[in-house]
Amino acid sequence: MKLGAGLLVVPTVLTIALVSIPATAEEASAQASLDDQVEAFLRARQSTWRDMNVPRRDGQFLHDMIVEKGYTRALEIGTSSGHSSIWIAWALSKTGGKLITLEIDESRHREALENFEKAGVAQFIDARLVDAHEAVKTIEGPFDFVFSDADKGWYKQYFIDLAPKMAPGGCYTSHNIHMRGMAAYVDYQRSRPGFETTIEDDLTSGIGVTCRVE
Numbered sequence: 001m002k003l004g005a006g007l008l009v010v011p012t013v014l015t016i017a018l019v020s021i022p023a024t025a026e027e028a029s030a031q032a033s034l035d036d037q038v039e040a041f042l043r044a045r046q047s048t049w050r051d052m053n054v055p056r057r058d059g060q061f062l063h064d065m066i067v068e069k070g071y072t073r074a075l076e077i078g079t080s081s082g083h084s085s086i087w088i089a090w091a092l093s094k095t096g097g098k099l100i101t102l103e104i105d106e107s108r109h110r111e112a113l114e115n116f117e118k119a120g121v122a123q124f125i126d127a128r129l130v131d132a133h134e135a136v137k138t139i140e141g142p143f144d145f146v147f148s149d150a151d152k153g154w155y156k157q158y159f160i161d162l163a164p165k166m167a168p169g170g171c172y173t174s175h176n177i178h179m180r181g182m183a184a185y186v187d188y189q190r191s192r193p194g195f196e197t198t199i200e201d202d203l204t205s206g207i208g209v210t211c212r213v214e
């Protein structure tokens with residue numbers, strides 16, 4: 001009886017292992033080949049970004065934040081030709097998330113779409129050719145990650161429109177926070193109850209990180 005009971009248990013355990021291990025290995029292998037494709041694309045294009053794109057270390061910072069916090073619902077304002085979107089989408093490929101990115105300029109939007117295909121991250125991106133001034137008012141949240149990188153004069157209004165759509169624990173990041181005229185924007189963010197703002201100073205032009213704490 002004991003031997004019989006043991007024989008029944010062993011195949012059951014083996015069956016579970018055989019079903020789960022290949023699936024995990026396939027996923028791991030798909031992610032590894034995606035990682036290779038994205039890394040190769042970013043290395044090859046490193047010195048070619050010309051459309052007001054973020055520098056590599058800022059892209060790396062955004063990527064690392066998303067992976068560390070496990071964010072999955074991301075919004076970017078200002079796609080341009082897609083450098084920051086690729087870093088964000090690469091991170092989301094690891095967390096199981098998706099990025100919505102907004103751009104008003106048609107030629108940059110089209111170039112971004114081509115870059116997303118070449119980098120291998122198109123499936124993680126919903127790229128919209130829209131005026132973000134209007135789009136953020138109607139876009140459906142919640143978001144746990146936002147990257148604001150379009151017209152600086154509208155940063156405050158973008159934040160006003162999107163703050164209620166931030167998930168608890170989510171972070172709203174703002175590029176070029178050290179540019180002239182941005183201090184009032186940062187002061188406004190710091191005055192908002194329920195949010196805490198820090199500045200990543202060692203990045204090229206500063207990234208504001210405003211996280212929803214309540």
Ligand SMILES: C[S@@+](CC[C@H](N)C(=O)[O-])C[C@H]1O[C@@H](n2cnc3c(N)ncnc32)[C@H](O)[C@@H]1O
Pocket residue numbers: 051052053054077078079080081082083084085102103104105108130131132133149150151
């Ligand atoms: C600094 S660039 C973005 C760079 C991009 N995040 C990157 O690192 O690759 C700003 C972009 O915002 C876009 N933009 C400006 N005003 C906009 C608006 N109202 N709606 C959508 N996009 C806008 C510009 O056309 C420009 O391509």
